[in-house]
Amino acid sequence: MSKNVMNVLFICTHNSARSIIAEALLNQLGGGRFRGYSAGSTPSGTVNPKAIELLERNRYRVSELRSKDWAEFAAPGAPEMDFVLTVCDKAAGEVCPVWPGQPLSAHWGVPDPAAVQGTAAEIDHAFTDAFLVLQRRVSLFLNLPFEKLERLSLLKELQGIGTSRHD
Numbered sequence: 001m002s003k004n005v006m007n008v009l010f011i012c013t014h015n016s017a018r019s020i021i022a023e024a025l026l027n028q029l030g031g032g033r034f035r036g037y038s039a040g041s042t043p044s045g046t047v048n049p050k051a052i053e054l055l056e057r058n059r060y061r062v063s064e065l066r067s068k069d070w071a072e073f074a075a076p077g078a079p080e081m082d083f084v085l086t087v088c089d090k091a092a093g094e095v096c097p098v099w100p101g102q103p104l105s106a107h108w109g110v111p112d113p114a115a116v117q118g119t120a121a122e123i124d125h126a127f128t129d130a131f132l133v134l135q136r137r138v139s140l141f142l143n144l145p146f147e148k149l150e151r152l153s154l155l156k157e158l159q160g161i162g163t164s165r166h167d
Contacts, residue, residue, distance in 0.1 A: 004033075005033060005034065006033065006034050006082040007035050007037065007083070008034055008036050008081065008082065008083040008084075009036075009037045009039060009073055009081045009084045009099075009103070010022040010037070010086075011039055011040065011070055011086045011087065012038070013040050014042060014114075015040030015043040016040070016044040016046060016047055016051065016114060017050070017112070017113055017114045018087040018112065018113070019038035019040065019087050020047050020067070021054070021130065021131055022038060022087055022108075022134045022137075022138060023036040023038035023065065024036070024055050024060045024061065024062065024065060025138045026138050026141075029138055029142060031142075033142075034142070035079070037073060037079065038065075039069060039070035039072060040067065040068070040069065043067045044067050045067050047062075047066065050113070050123065050127050051113075051114075051127065070097060071097065073099070074100070078100070080100050080101040081099050081100075081101065081103040082103050083103050083105070083158065084099055084103045084104075084105045085108050085158070086107045086109070087134070088110065104154060104155050105158075106155065106159045106161070106162055108134075108161060110133050110134060111126070111129070111130065112130075113130040137161050137162065140161045141158070141161055144157055
């Protein structure tokens, strides 16, 4: 894990909210050491407007965000991933493509804010909760001592970030 920029792919079924938020967080907080991407197994084709609104309100860049199929990142010529992180329960159980380069993978399940039914305030609260959980997890990820950890130790740390002990 000593190359200059490490690539991270966040996967969620529809690639419309959680994985998009994680991509934006990593790209802005990663300080040029990381490049975040996101994709879905069955992408919706659009980014959830609530996710865009939340990111813009918190001053994250949104101009490059788009919903995309994970096949885009398994194709020849795609960026080689160092990490593949699932952020929703459905994607954790799906058969993923074989990623070139054998990236480390972990599951960071986050409840789907787009599935929440209720008042506008309840929906906003669900999106804010998802954002805060992902922000904490991305921050923990960015603070891992990548240069000092062996591959198996790093995998254990990645998996630990996805558990509730940090939320």
